[in-house]
Amino acid sequence: MALIVQKFGGTSVADIERIRNVASKVKKELDLGNKVAVVVSAMAGVTNQLVGYVQELSPLVSMEAWSEYDQVVSSGEQVTSGLLALALQEMGIAARSFCGWQIPLVTDAAHGKARIAHITPDAVHEALDKGMVAVVAGFQGMHHGRITTLGRGGSDTSAVALAAALKADRCDIYTDVEGVYTTDPRIVAGARKLDKITYEEMLELASLGAKVLQTRSVEMAMNHGVVVQVLSSFADYKTDAKWPGTLLVNEEDIVEQKRITGIAYSRDEARITLTEIANIPGMSAALFGPLADANVNVDMIVQNVTEDGKATDITFTVPKGDLDRAQAAVEKARTKLKFKSMHTDRNVAKVSIVGVGMRSHAGIAQTMFKALADKNINILVISTSEIKTSVLIAEEYTELAVRALHAAFELDKA
Ligand code: ADP
Ligand code: ASP
Ligand code: MG
Numbered sequence: 001m002a003l004i005v006q007k008f009g010g011t012s013v014a015d016i017e018r019i020r021n022v023a024s025k026v027k028k029e030l031d032l033g034n035k036v037a038v039v040v041s042a043m044a045g046v047t048n049q050l051v052g053y054v055q056e057l058s059p060l061v062s063m064e065a066w067s068e069y070d071q072v073v074s075s076g077e078q079v080t081s082g083l084l085a086l087a088l089q090e091m092g093i094a095a096r097s098f099c100g101w102q103i104p105l106v107t108d109a110a111h112g113k114a115r116i117a118h119i120t121p122d123a124v125h126e127a128l129d130k131g132m133v134a135v136v137a138g139f140q141g142m143h144h145g146r147i148t149t150l151g152r153g154g155s156d157t158s159a160v161a162l163a164a165a166l167k168a169d170r171c172d173i174y175t176d177v178e179g180v181y182t183t184d185p186r187i188v189a190g191a192r193k194l195d196k197i198t199y200e201e202m203l204e205l206a207s208l209g210a211k212v213l214q215t216r217s218v219e220m221a222m223n224h225g226v227v228v229q230v231l232s233s234f235a236d237y238k239t240d241a242k243w244p245g246t247l248l249v250n251e252e253d254i255v256e257q258k259r260i261t262g263i264a265y266s267r268d269e270a271r272i273t274l275t276e277i278a279n280i281p282g283m284s285a286a287l288f289g290p291l292a293d294a295n296v297n298v299d300m301i302v303q304n305v306t307e308d309g310k311a312t313d314i315t316f317t318v319p320k321g322d323l324d325r326a327q328a329a330v331e332k333a334r335t336k337l338k339f340k341s342m343h344t345d346r347n348v349a350k351v352s353i354v355g356v357g358m359r360s361h362a363g364i365a366q367t368m369f370k371a372l373a374d375k376n377i378n379i380l381v382i383s384t385s386e387i388k389t390s391v392l393i394a395e396e397y398t399e400l401a402v403r404a405l406h407a408a409f410e411l412d413k414a
Contacts, residue, residue: 001033001034001035002034002035002168002169002170003034003035003036003037003128003166003167003168003169004029004034004035004036004037004168004169004170004171004172005036005037005038005039005159005160005162005163005166005168005170005171005172006025006026006029006036006037006038006039006159006171006172006174007038007039007040007041007138007155007156007158007159007171007172007173007174008022008025008038008039008040008041008084008174008233009041009155009156009173009174009175009176009233010041010042010043010044010045010046010047011044011175011176011233012041012174012175012176012233012234013040013041013042013043013044013080013083013084014043014044014045015043016083016087018233019080019083019084019087020087021233021234022038022040022084022087022174022233023084023087023088023090023091023093024091025174025233026038026084026088026093026133027088027091027093028239030093030133032239035128036128036133036134037124037128037133037134037135037136037162037166037168038084038133038134038135038136039136039137039138039155039158039159039162040077040080040081040084040135040136040137040138040155041076041077041080041138041139041155042076042077042079042080042139043076043079043080046076046079047073047076047139047152050072050073050075050076051069051073053072054068054069054072054073060112063109063111066111066112067111067146067147067148069111069112069149070111070112070114070140070146070147070148070149071146071147073139073149074100074137074139074140074147074148074149076139077137077138077139077140077155078097078099078137078140080137081097081098081099081135081136081137082097082135084097084135085097085133085135088133088135093133094130094131094132094133095132095133095134095135096127096132096133096134096135097135097136097137098123098124098134098135098136098137099137099140100136100137100140100141100142100147100148100158101140101141101142101147102123103119103120103121103123103124103136103162104119104120104141104142105119105140105141105142105158105161105162106118106119106120106141106142106143107141107142107143107148107150108143108148109143109144109148110148111143111146111148111149112149112151113149113150113151114141114143114148114149114150114151115150115216116141116150116157116158116161116220118165119161119162119164119165120165121162121165121166124136124162124166125166128166136158136162138154138155138156138158138159139154139155139158140158141158150214150216151214151216152214153211153213153214154214154216155214156173156213156214156216156217157214157216157217157220159171159173159217160217160218160220160221160224160226160228161217161220163226163228164220164221164224164226168226169227170227170228170229171221171226171227171228171229172229172231172245173213173217173228173229173230173231174231174232174233175212175230175231175232175233176232176233176234177193177212177232178193178231178232178235178244178245179193179194179195179229179230179231179232179245179246180193180194180197180202180205180210180212180213180230180246180262181193181194181262182194182261182262182263182406182411182412183210183262183263183264183265183402183406183411184210184264184265184402187265187399187402187403188402188403188406188412190406190411190412191406191411191412192411192412192414193245193246194246194261194262195243195246195247196246196247196248196249196253196254197246197247197248197249197261197262198248198249198250198251198253198254198261198356199218199221199222199248199249199250200222200251200356200387201261201262201354201355201356201387202218202248203215203218203219203222204264204352204354204387204388205261205262205264205354206218206264208264208265208266208350208352208354208388208390209264209265209266209267209268209350209352210262210264212230213228213230218248221248227247227248228247228248229243229245229246229247229248230245230246230248231244231245231246232245251356254356257356257357257360258355258357259355259357259358259361259364259367259409260353260354260355260357260358260364260409260411261354261355261356261357262353262354262355262411263351263352263353263354263402263405263406263409263411264351264352264354265349265350265351265352265398265401265402266349266350266352267320267349267395267398268319268320268321269299269317269318269319269320269348269349269350269392269395270317270318270319270320270322270323270326270344270345270346270348271315271316271317271344271345271348271380271381271392272315272316272317272318272323272326272327272330272342272343272344273313273314273315273342273343273344273345274287274313274314274315274330274337274339274341274342275311275313275339275340275341275342275343276306276311276312276313276339276340276341277311277312277313277314277337277338277339278310278311278312278337278338279305279306279309279310279311279312283312283337284303284314286333286336286337287314287330287333287337289333290329290330290332290333291318291326291329291330293329294325294326294328294329295322295325296318296322296325296326296329297318297319297322298316298317298318298326299316299317299318299319299350299383300315300316300317300350300381300382300383300390300392301314301315301316301317301381301383302314302315302316302381302382303315315380315381317348317350317381317392320346323344323346327342327344330342347394347395347396348380348392348393348394348395349392349393349394349395349397349398349401350390350391350392350393351390351391351393351398351401351402351405352388352389352390352391353368353388353389353405353409354387354388355387355388356387358386358387358388358389359386359387364389365382365384365389367408367409368389368391368405368408369391370408371404371405371407371408372391372393372401372404372405374404375397375400375401375404377393377394377397377400377401377404378393378394379391379392379393380392380393380394
């Protein structure tokens with residue numbers, strides 16, 4: 001007998017018929033003799049609608065406002081947990097729902113993007129030991145008696161964290177595609193499902209924009225050694241198929257070494273350029289210090305010294321939603337930085353190639369740059385790390401760039 005955590009995303013629980021379909025997936029695991037805890041997202045579109053209501057009322061500047069945001073947006077998951085428990089009961093399966101606070105799943109105080117501090121899974125264990133299915137509302141936790149949420153896409157993290165706390169044998173993340181692909185299958189028709197991907201590569205892809213798993217869920221799986229599989233809630237898998245989706249593995253478990261494993265993109269980027277900052281020590285600190293204080297996440301940075309060496313231009317990127325705060329922080333530091341002008345651009349996107357193969361293969365960045373040049377796509381900023389190269393480009397070329405790179409690295413070929 002195994003203990004399995006199953007997670008179902010928004011599209012998988014979009015209506016009552018689909019919730020019944022999910023109940024039948026749960027039943028399949030029970031029929032194999034397993035214990036099952038299920039984590040559910042809000043029904044498709046619900047979280048967006050709730051966020052919209054909140055934003056109509058409030059600019060969300062205070063922590064008090066963010067805690068009400070959590071009170072509102074966490075409700076979508078509560079509804080689904082109850083509905084799935086009912087669907088199971090109607091099939092003659094004992095089941096009960098849990099909100100985050102009822103487990104309890106305790107987080108830090110960062111309303112809207114809280115991190116999980118600890119889970120005490122005694123009540124869930126108790127339900128499982130009684131032969132019940134525990135249906136847990138994803139995305140939500142509590143801090144000092146108030147509801148918190150874990151950031152968009154956070155039900156993935158709820159599921160992996162619960163699997164770690166329960167010491168589950170497996171965490172199956174059911175979604176609307178058959179696994180993790182070489183890139184977003186909604187953009188490239190020839191994208192290929194990967195049978196396995198390393199935790200490290202998945203972490204990069206997720207943090208660079210592939211929303212199939214929330215970044216923190218991958219971090220959590222990596223740190224706690226949780227066995228995670230991504231698969232489709234719409235496919236009818238044969239019961240003897242061992243890993244029908246995509247399995248997250250350690251690097252040693254990958255035999256075939258490709259140059260590149262996957263491509264990610266993010267449209268959630270904005271660019272700021274400051275011209276003619278004095279080329280003297282301390283200027284970067286004077287710029288990025290206030291940005292950090294304003295809680296702005298700076299990502300890519302380039303700096304060019306002018307020909308006479310007296311001044312520098314600095315370009316950096318921030319999430320689109322942080323742009324206004326970033327501009328305000330830069331303006332405040334203006335007297336110290338004495339820059340000549342500030343230019344901002346919201347119409348940019350980041351496209352990234354990821355693969356552990358980059359450690360051992362040369363010329364990969366060059367293949368990337370040439371593929372983009374062949375499509376006449378201008379590169380605004382480049383950044384690299386051991387297993388990824390990212391470029392910033394005009395947003396309108398995002399899909400073209402992803403397709404060109406997918407072809408250039410022959411990712412459609414097995
Ligand atoms: P859920 O509601 O089940 O959590 P999400 O919408 O959050 O589902 O994530 C699944 C989506 O992620 C897919 O529909 C797909 O468009 C997108 N996606 C982006 N990159 C990838 C990738 N490399 N592999 C698979 N899906 C991807
Ligand atoms: N419902 C939440 C969201 O849409 C959490 C999730 O689906 O993972 O972000
Ligand atoms: Mg998701």
